[in-house]
Amino acid sequence: MILEAVSHALQVNALLTAFAFVGLVMWLSAALSKYLTMGRIHGSAIAIMIGLALAFWGGVVTGGKSGLADIPMLSGIGLMGGAMLRDFAIVATAFEVDVDKAKKAGMIGAVALVLGTIIPFIVGALAAVAYGYTDAISITTIGAGAVTYIVGPVTGAAIGADSAVMALSIATGVFKAVLVMIGSPFVAGMIGLNNPRTAMVFGGLMGTVSGVSAGLAATDRRLVPYGALTATFHTGFGCLVAPSIFYLIVRAIAGS
């Protein structure tokens, strides 16, 4: 009887259940980040990996296509992570962008930002083609995922990609962010990452603020604000060009 009451309450309040559930995942990720990786891998990246793992589990258990959201009690996850709230929250992050600060990054920051969007997109798109994707929508979505794990799904949703392709695109972006977090201290010497200007170039090229800030923090904490300055624009710029210019170019090459 108690079980029935619980499951009824959780299903009727599906969105609240999702908030509580995701809250638990975030809390667990923060703890794992702090104690297991000594803060080296960002909590947000761990949380997204847990999310993908749970989606895998949900898919295996239910045989459905919507990951955890196919479990009736967790259907609210579908609403919380749906296109509407996602776009709403992503747009909100632009509120912190300060136009005057942007000018400080200057020309070299802008060049790094453009390169940091084009290079990952090309590499990601080539990987997609190498693995047998031939349609412009899938190639663009995976290429955009290599830019950041946000640009990928935003692009995929905008141009109508398949959920499996979206999952690949998110996973590519998260994997990239984790590699940046772990790899930066090791390559710092080789790429001259010891001054503010290179840190800004680094932020623009590598993208994802979580990857850049954790990677720079592990390299030299003093460089974090400079890297974050340019990385902040990465997602916005990617969301602007990937589902528009890049998609049209890929479409012209690969055909729709």
Add this chain to the structure above:
Amino acid sequence: MTISGVALLAICTLLGAILGDLLGMMLGVKANVGGVGLAMIFLIAGRHWLIRRKLLNEGIKLGVGFWAAFYIPIVVAMAANQNVVAAVESGPMVAIAAIGTVLACFASVALISKMSGRVETMDEIEAREGTLTPKVAQADGLGSVVR
């Protein structure tokens, strides 16, 4: 009022979505072309305008800030409802794409920093100024907004 911030955000997001759809129609693609990016530009412009008119108050900041802080949890929820089973079956493409990207970008950083000549390192700047550089942003990530 807090709702002003939420409404501003909603208006910008909707405007972006409408314009993105219109652009898609004009270009003959069945897609929302850059709607989220356009919405972000509207919001940045809106904030700039509000600051210039001295109309940016705590309520508006709270209304937008809440959703900005909610962004990673929403992305986690989004990740949790993808078709990962089908994605896993497609093999190691993810690893190859990610490793290739990171290597190419590290190389580009090295190239640009070499090309732009020698600049003062952080240690030299501090030695010269004898002061500490601006406070480092907290890297805990979950409470603060981290993209």
